[in-house]
Amino acid sequence: MKVTRRSVLKALTTTMGASALTDSLLSVAASSAPDRNTVIDSESAPNAILWYEQPAAQWLEALPIGNGRLGAMVHGGMDQEKLQLNEGTVWAGGPHDYDSPKALAALPEIRRLVFAEKWSEAQNLVDAKFLGRPGGQMPYQTVGDLLLTFPTPALITGYRRELNLEEAIACVSYTADGIHFHREAFASVPHQVIVLRLTADKPGSLSFRLGFDSPQQSAVSVYPGNTLALQGTGGSAGGIGGAIRFAALARILTKGGHLHADKDTLTIERADEVTVLISIATSYNDYQNLEGDALARAQAHLESASQHSYTNLRQTHLRDYQLLFKRVRLSLGSSDRAATAIAANKPTDKRVAAFQGGSDPQLVALHFHYGRYLLISSSRPGGQPATLQGLWNDSVTPPWGSKYTVNINTEMNYWPAPTTNLLECYAPLFKMISELSVAGKRTARTLYGAQGWVCHHNTDIWRGTAPVDGAFWGMWPMGGAWLCKNLWDHYEFTQDIAALKTHYPIMKSAALFFLDILVEEPTHRWLVTCPSISPENGHHPNASICAGPTMDNQILHDLFGSVAEASRLLNTDSEFRERLSTARKLLPPMQIGRQGQLQEWLEDWDAGAEEVHHRHVSHLYGLFPSSQITRRSTPALFDAARRSLETRGDMATGWSLAWKINLWARLEDGNRACKLLTDLLTPEHTAPNLFDLHPPFQIDGNFGAVSGVAEMLLQSHVGEIHLLPALPSVWTTGSVTGLRARGGYIVDLAWKDSSLSHATVQASISGLCTIRLGERVVTFPVQKGKHYSLDAKLTRISD
Numbered sequence: 113m114k115v116t117r118r119s120v121l122k123a124l125t126t127t128m129g130a131s132a133l134t135d136s137l138l139s140v141a142a143s144s145a146p147d148r149n150t151v152i153d154s155e156s157a158p159n160a161i162l163w164y165e166q167p168a169a170q171w172l173e174a175l176p177i178g179n180g181r182l183g184a185m186v187h188g189g190m191d192q193e194k195l196q197l198n199e200g201t202v203w204a205g206g207p208h209d210y211d212s213p214k215a216l217a218a219l220p221e222i223r224r225l226v227f228a229e230k231w232s233e234a235q236n237l238v239d240a241k242f243l244g245r246p247g248g249q250m251p252y253q254t255v256g257d258l259l260l261t262f263p264t265p266a267l268i269t270g271y272r273r274e275l276n277l278e279e280a281i282a283c284v285s286y287t288a289d290g291i292h293f294h295r296e297a298f299a300s301v302p303h304q305v306i307v308l309r310l311t312a313d314k315p316g317s318l319s320f321r322l323g324f325d326s327p328q329q330s331a332v333s334v335y336p337g338n339t340l341a342l343q344g345t346g347g348s349a350g351g352i353g354g355a356i357r358f359a360a361l362a363r364i365l366t367k368g369g370h371l372h373a374d375k376d377t378l379t380i381e382r383a384d385e386v387t388v389l390i391s392i393a394t395s396y397n398d399y400q401n402l403e404g405d406a407l408a409r410a411q412a413h414l415e416s417a418s419q420h421s422y423t424n425l426r427q428t429h430l431r432d433y434q435l436l437f438k439r440v441r442l443s444l445g446s447s448d449r450a451a452t453a454i455a456a457n458k459p460t461d462k463r464v465a466a467f468q469g470g471s472d473p474q475l476v477a478l479h480f481h482y483g484r485y486l487l488i489s490s491s492r493p494g495g496q497p498a499t500l501q502g503l504w505n506d507s508v509t510p511p512w513g514s515k516y517t518v519n520i521n522t523e524m525n526y527w528p529a530p531t532t533n534l535l536e537c538y539a540p541l542f543k544m545i546s547e548l549s550v551a552g553k554r555t556a557r558t559l560y561g562a563q564g565w566v567c568h569h570n571t572d573i574w575r576g577t578a579p580v581d582g583a584f585w586g587m588w589p590m591g592g593a594w595l596c597k598n599l600w601d602h603y604e605f606t607q608d609i610a611a612l613k614t615h616y617p618i619m620k621s622a623a624l625f626f627l628d629i630l631v632e633e634p635t636h637r638w639l640v641t642c643p644s645i646s647p648e649n650g651h652h653p654n655a656s657i658c659a660g661p662t663m664d665n666q667i668l669h670d671l672f673g674s675v676a677e678a679s680r681l682l683n684t685d686s687e688f689r690e691r692l693s694t695a696r697k698l699l700p701p702m703q704i705g706r707q708g709q710l711q712e713w714l715e716d717w718d719a720g721a722e723e724v725h726h727r728h729v730s731h732l733y734g735l736f737p738s739s740q741i742t743r744r745s746t747p748a749l750f751d752a753a754r755r756s757l758e759t760r761g762d763m764a765t766g767w768s769l770a771w772k773i774n775l776w777a778r779l780e781d782g783n784r785a786c787k788l789l790t791d792l793l794t795p796e797h798t799a800p801n802l803f804d805l806h807p808p809f810q811i812d813g814n815f816g817a818v819s820g821v822a823e824m825l826l827q828s829h830v831g832e833i834h835l836l837p838a839l840p841s842v843w844t845t846g847s848v849t850g851l852r853a854r855g856g857y858i859v860d861l862a863w864k865d866s867s868l869s870h871a872t873v874q875a876s877i878s879g880l881c882t883i884r885l886g887e888r889v890v891t892f893p894v895q896k897g898k899h900y901s902l903d904a905k906l907t908r909i910s911d
């Protein structure tokens with residue numbers, strides 16, 4: 113289909129949800145297109161399609177689809193199609209209490225050893241008495257593969273495999289022996305099934321055998337109604353028996369052809385069209401209860417989806433998905449149109465292989481849209497939060513258990529949720545935080561004799577909250593406190609006081625824990641955590657354990673501050689608010705060390721630390737995601753943070769690069785942020801399917817990079833909306849629509865020749881709006897629901 117750019121944009125406005133592209137921005141965006149009258153091919157729009165000329169030879173080339181609960185990696189083979197399947201509650205183990213009964217008695221001695229600087233002895237004692245039982249948590253696991261085996265064709269031409277981010281549909285098409293075949297697959301939220309559709313341009317051409325394969329303890333059988341069933345149990349790990357039961361059903365619906373069943377396969381011959389509906393469910397009710405009937409649940413979804421035509425399933429899926437996806441549009445234009453056109457017309461794997469920054473800004477835009485696609489596909493109300501691999505994992509023993517590492521990785525997964533207008537995707541995270549606030553109460557009581565709740569550096573589907581993986585990595589009591597920042601962010605971005613009221617008891621209980629466990633350090637009498645670590649970094653050889661690392665103090669500054677502010681907004685708990693503000697004043701201040709750096713620990717140990725280039729940049733939490741360090745309010749700390757970041761160096765694993773993109777954006781250095789984005793998009797850190805590589809695959813880098821791009825274009829953490837705070841010089845022309853800013857705003861903006869050309873702000877509450885562009889700042893009153901358009905000098909051009 114040939115359409116003009118303007119008609120594409122116009123069409124988008126009709127389906128957009130909370131954000132609307134205004135007519136004036138529409139004209140700006142349209143006029144910033146290479147040529148207003150140029151006809152572009154919507155089917156190959158380079159910012160929204162990943163495509164390949166060959167089937168996936170390995171998992172990191174396959175294309176992910178997901179509905180937040182069901183996930184599949186589509187391989188697109190010609191002899192055999194493989195859909196590697198996931199369901200978000202298929203985990204190893206079962207409900208379990210990890211807390212060590214020996215911990216509390218050992219706590220005074222651990223603290224004494226830390227303050228006496230006997231770090232090895234303190235770590236050994238944590239390992240012996242304080243660590244979880246077992247000392248590691250349970251992994252997220254694959255369900256298995258659905259395999260479609262086709263007769264081997266003699267001659268294949270015109271193969272193309274793609275993932276269309278506008279539609280959340282993965283397609284495969286080719287011509288075999290003169291017949292054109294097409295397959296498409298999507299995961300539906302409204303119908304809770306994965307749908308695979310096969311067609312050919314000649315009737316009677318579709319023949320294949322359908323089977324399951326799984327590494328789990330499982331069995332395959334044939335059910336009435338052309339349905340194949342895989343039923344099994346999640347694995348055992350760390351001495352905990354596998355308790356989750358799952359059922360995966362695949363039903364074949366055909367037009368024409370013959371179907372027959374063997375013991376564990378279904379064979380279809382000479383059909384005109386085939387739809388395969390895949391339904392998976394488990395016995396998981398919640399983290400303590402596995403009494404659900406997996407098969408009955410899977411059958412219910414299958415029966416209900418079977419009542420709908422393929423067209424109807426597809427349309428319902430599109431409506432649901434596009435409501436979220438189309439809220440945000442990013443175009444980064446090009447400084448060299450000819451080069452971009454050539455780069456953007458290449459298959460995605462070849463673009464990654466050739467990527468060198470300025471040469472293909474549209475790949476950056478594609479990566480941004482893909483990151484939003486991955487969040488929409490892996491985190492939806494009713495499902496589990498995005499794990500280290502989102503929803504997609506082909507193993508029963510994935511790296512780091514593909515679980516939740518809450519000393520950076522899970523938080524990073526959700527950085528783009530508010531800024532890129534995907535607040536609904538927060539829902540599974542908020543449910544998990546709520547469950548952790550219950551499970552973590554037991555850990556607070558058992559390990560610390562404290563009130564409130566705690567979660568250390570990892571959690572799993574069983575909501576383990578005790579320290580795990582060894583004292584050096586796991587003795588960090590701040591995971592729950594950091595997660596609470598997301599609850600406060602939600603309020604800051606939405607001003608939703610009703611949601612804050614729901615979240616407040618969880619935040620308050622997290623703060624209560626720290627009021628109980630903070631201790632006075634002997635030198636300055638500051639209130640500190642002890643024992644703790646600055647995540648995963650040793651301040652001396654083999655020693656990470658310490659008291660009051662900078663990150664802990666920064667997180668507590670935020671937690672105490674946000675709980676106090678929430679109690680004021682909700683007009684409750686005035687005495688508790690007083691306790692919090694007294695304790696907050698006694699937290700250690702951020703300190704600048706001998707190299708002019710922001711100190712990572714209470715003592716100036718940075719220069720002698722075990723790894724000066726360590727991937728974690730924990731003490732820079734104060735710069736991002738927090739806003740305790742800013743250019744205009746804390747200039748000395750701002751310079752010190754930059755010094756620390758420079759000393760750490762650029763090169764690191766995927767998620768660390770992604771964090772640094774956000775940090776350089778907050779340092780208002782767009783070119784440096786862009787340099788790191790370029791590093792992240794090269795094959796060392798980005799797989800052919802654009803999954804971020806730790807290596808191996810970890811999705812946090814995808815999400816962190818989306819957040820980084822948003823921070824380069826728009827910031828809102830100091831009570832003002834800062835437009836284009838870190839625009840790199842290679843992004844000379846571009847536009848973005850639908851980003852969210854704190855204070856309840858939605859912002860569209862466009863720029864040309866590296867300067868703002870136009871912005872639109874939509875207010876969700878009435879009040880005063882402050883906007884910054886460079887050194888220019890304007891403030892004006894806004895009314896709920898109204899749009900305000902500004903020109904290149906921030907002059908209002910219409911209300």
Ligand code: FUC
Binds near residue numbers: 521648765
């Ligand atoms: C933390 C990081 C590792 C990895 C793991 C999942 O432990 O230090 O690099 O990302 O989480």
